[in-house]
Amino acid sequence: MLRVIVRRLLQLAVTLFALSILVFVWLRSLPGGPVDAMLGDRATPERRALLVKALGYDQPILVQYWRFLQRTLVGDFGASTRSGDSVLSVLGRAFPATIELTVAAMIIAVGLGVPLGYLAARYRGRMPDNLSVVGTLVGISIPIFFLGYLLKDVFTQHLHWFPPSGRISIGMDNTHVTGFFVLDGILTREWDASADAIWHLILPAATLATIPLAVIVRITRASVLDVLNEDYVRTAEAKGLRAKVVRQRHVLRNALLPVVTTIGLQTGALLAGAVLTEKVFNWGGLGTEITNSISGSRDYPVLQAVLMLAAIVFIVVNLLVDLSYAVIDPRVRVR
Amino acid sequence: MPLLDVQDLSVVFARRGEKPFTAVDNLSFTVEPGQTVGLVGESGCGKSVTSLAIMGLLPRRGVRVSGRVLFEGADLLALRPEDMRDRRGRDIGMIFQDPLSSLNPVVPIGLQVAEVVERHFGRTRKAAMVEARDLLDAVGIPDPQRRLKEYPHQISGGMRQRALIAIALACKPRLLIADEPTTALDVTIQAQILTLLRQLVVDSDTALVLITHDLGVVAGLCDVVNVLYAGKVVETGTRHDLFANPRHPYTHGLLGSVPRLDSPRGERLTPIRGSVADNIPWAEGCAFAPRCDRVNDACIGDTVPLEAAPHGRLRCTNPVPQEVGV
Ligand SMILES: Nc1ncnc2c1ncn2[C@@H]1O[C@H](COP(=O)(O)OP(=O)(O)O)[C@@H](O)[C@H]1O
Ligand SMILES: [Mg+2]
Numbered sequence: 001m002l003r004v005i006v007r008r009l010l011q012l013a014v015t016l017f018a019l020s021i022l023v024f025v026w027l028r029s030l031p032g033g034p035v036d037a038m039l040g041d042r043a044t045p046e047r048r049a050l051l052v053k054a055l056g057y058d059q060p061i062l063v064q065y066w067r068f069l070q071r072t073l074v075g076d077f078g079a080s081t082r083s084g085d086s087v088l089s090v091l092g093r094a095f096p097a098t099i100e101l102t103v104a105a106m107i108i109a110v111g112l113g114v115p116l117g118y119l120a121a122r123y124r125g126r127m128p129d130n131l132s133v134v135g136t137l138v139g140i141s142i143p144i145f146f147l148g149y150l151l152k153d154v155f156t157q158h159l160h161w162f163p164p165s166g167r168i169s170i171g172m173d174n175t176h177v178t179g180f181f182v183l184d185g186i187l188t189r190e191w192d193a194s195a196d197a198i199w200h201l202i203l204p205a206a207t208l209a210t211i212p213l214a215v216i217v218r219i220t221r222a223s224v225l226d227v228l229n230e231d232y233v234r235t236a237e238a239k240g241l242r243a244k245v246v247r248q249r250h251v252l253r254n255a256l257l258p259v260v261t262t263i264g265l266q267t268g269a270l271l272a273g274a275v276l277t278e279k280v281f282n283w284g285g286l287g288t289e290i291t292n293s294i295s296g297s298r299d300y301p302v303l304q305a306v307l308m309l310a311a312i313v314f315i316v317v318n319l320l321v322d323l324s325y326a327v328i329d330p331r332v333r334v335r
Numbered sequence: 336m337p338l339l340d341v342q343d344l345s346v347v348f349a350r351r352g353e354k355p356f357t358a359v360d361n362l363s364f365t366v367e368p369g370q371t372v373g374l375v376g377e378s379g380c381g382k383s384v385t386s387l388a389i390m391g392l393l394p395r396r397g398v399r400v401s402g403r404v405l406f407e408g409a410d411l412l413a414l415r416p417e418d419m420r421d422r423r424g425r426d427i428g429m430i431f432q433d434p435l436s437s438l439n440p441v442v443p444i445g446l447q448v449a450e451v452v453e454r455h456f457g458r459t460r461k462a463a464m465v466e467a468r469d470l471l472d473a474v475g476i477p478d479p480q481r482r483l484k485e486y487p488h489q490i491s492g493g494m495r496q497r498a499l500i501a502i503a504l505a506c507k508p509r510l511l512i513a514d515e516p517t518t519a520l521d522v523t524i525q526a527q528i529l530t531l532l533r534q535l536v537v538d539s540d541t542a543l544v545l546i547t548h549d550l551g552v553v554a555g556l557c558d559v560v561n562v563l564y565a566g567k568v569v570e571t572g573t574r575h576d577l578f579a580n581p582r583h584p585y586t587h588g589l590l591g592s593v594p595r596l597d598s599p600r601g602e603r604l605t606p607i608r609g610s611v612a613d614n615i616p617w618a619e620g621c622a623f624a625p626r627c628d629r630v631n632d633a634c635i636g637d638t639v640p641l642e643a644a645p646h647g648r649l650r651c652t653n654p655v656p657q658e659v660g661v
Contacts, residue, residue: 240423
């Protein structure tokens with residue numbers, strides 16, 4: 001197991017290296033750049049040249065990348081060309097925000113998706129199943145952007161049940177420990193802060209959860225239908241086991257294996273969806289940073305760091321999924 | 336009173352938009368306490384469906400079950416599902432054909448055995464595990480303590496079937512139903528499993544319904560044999576009578592297609608011609624008639640009744656003549 005983890009981490013390093021080149025070159029191939037953004041249209045060519053030189057953008061791209069790599073490897077990620085803040089402080093703010101949002105969305109997707117998928121399979125061809133087919137179709141095809149604004153309109157403008165945007169109420173003077181507000185509230189026993197953070201989380205998380213929720217309902221349904229036909233479920237029934245034991249120990253434990261795999265793959269979709277969701281709810285996470293850093297300002301250091309971080313999250317989550325799969329299914333050997 | 340008395344059991348599969356299909360057709364047979372009874376017939380004749388109907392394991396939708404399944408006098412078909420759940424595994428145990436697919440791949444063997452005693456005897460997990468170990472030991476699984484934590488894919492096919500036998504017999508049921516218990520196993524293992532089964536049911540005085548398409552399996556084990564064709568019993572008799580002197584042409588044909596130790600080397604086996612697909616409905620005569628060598632006019636037109644015969648029961652208008660001196 002340990003060897004597997006080490007090997008996978010080495011693979012991660014290689015992947016990240018390749019990806020860093022790709023992102024680096026891609027960013028610089030986009031029209032415009034941070035210098036234009038910083039100086040505006042009316043700067044003199046002399047000032048321009050000075051700034052370009054100061055930032056090192058006059059060097060050949062290979063040299064630029066080499067310097068970037070050297071700095072990155074010693075932990076110097078540079079500063080935002082837009083705000084001047086260090087990239088680390090930007091990430092320290094944005095990363096927990098996005099992770100909190102995606103984890104909340106995943107909890108909703110799994111927590112609702114598995115039981116709903118099970119019900120759909122159990123009542124195959126009847127009302128709950130038909131509802132799930134229609135519901136998941138809507139869930140998969142509705143644009144996040146549209147859904148986000150719709151929910152916001154209904155639940156904040158008209159019903160006033162939830163706050164329209166942000167992660168925490170203005171004036172809520174919560175202590176920052178990890179940057180995960182819900183967790184911080186629990187750690188510092190500022191329960192009101194936790195509750196407030198959760199209250200802010202619900203709408204954006206629900207928005208972000210729709211696609212993974214629909215996918216998980218469908219996968220669980222199909223998987224449960226497969227498992228219900230398995231001989232070992234018949235054996236379990238032949239033993240006279242209670243319905244609950246048959247369901248949990250014999251049906252769900254097997255049916256959830258494909259669902260676990262999906263969770264890994266859905267992480268990618270969640271990170272992509274977070275960009276839109278964060279925009280709608282003004283969330284201030286990685287997605288917000290991407291939107292702000294790419295439009296106009298071309299904030300190379302921040303963009304590079306955020307995209308790499310997203311890749312790391314995706315790869316690490318999938319590694320964890322593979323490892324947990326091996327724990328759940330004794331037949332699987334991870335490589 | 337017989338232990339199990341199946342009376343006029345019928346199972347009809349009727350899905351919406353499809354023609355209803357009668358898999359089991361007014362089937363009757365009995366099992367006395369401690370007796371071993373065979374249900375024999377070609378694949379598709381309704382053996383598995385019969386066993387599932389007795390166990391109450393047929394899907395609830397799209398299936399019509401009628402008749403009575405009296406177990407110690409109580410009709411199992413009339414029980415509420417929850418009451419039937421209490422009896423399955425405790426009063427009646429069941430073994431299935433494919434030991435690999437019949438065990439849960441992600442649950443350790445120990446728990447798969449222990450959960451039955453936990454359920455029906457109200458044991459704690461710890462006590463149930465101790466019992467599970469003894470049960471595995473009793474079915475001849477070596478090093479049972481270690482096997483408790485192993486998973487089905489880690490043990491051999493023969494061991495898996497032994498584990499399933501341990502599960503089925505864990506609560507000392509009075510009846511065991513074994514549906515093709517050796518069909519999926521290697522020939523060498525088949526004999527071992529049959530020997531084990533016979534030893535266990537004899538020692539514990541458990542009645543056994545042995546389902547098979549293989550008369551060779553029946554030969555070593557059964558007291559009484561019911562031969563099934565297209566969902567109906569065509570002949571019943573003691574093992575000795577049936578093997579020595581089969582009266583129904585179908586039974587006769589089945590015996591002719593079984594390799595026998597005493598048959599001369601090189602003698603060709605004679606399989607029954609045609610296939611089950613060539614049936615005519617029982618309502619229009621004998622379903623076996625299209626494949627029968629002894630067919631005559633009386634075979635077509637009306638249902639041929641199952642009648643008492645000297646050696647048991649027989650459903651035939653023109654049976655194979657009784658051999659002299661038997
Ligand atoms: N769930 C089902 N739906 C429809 N037909 C079925 C079902 N199960 C079994 N049958 C049909 O019933 C007949 C008897 O099946 P079965 O009892 O499994 O035969 P066997 O004697 O080989 O065990 C077969 O023709 C089979 O196709
Ligand atoms: Mg069968």
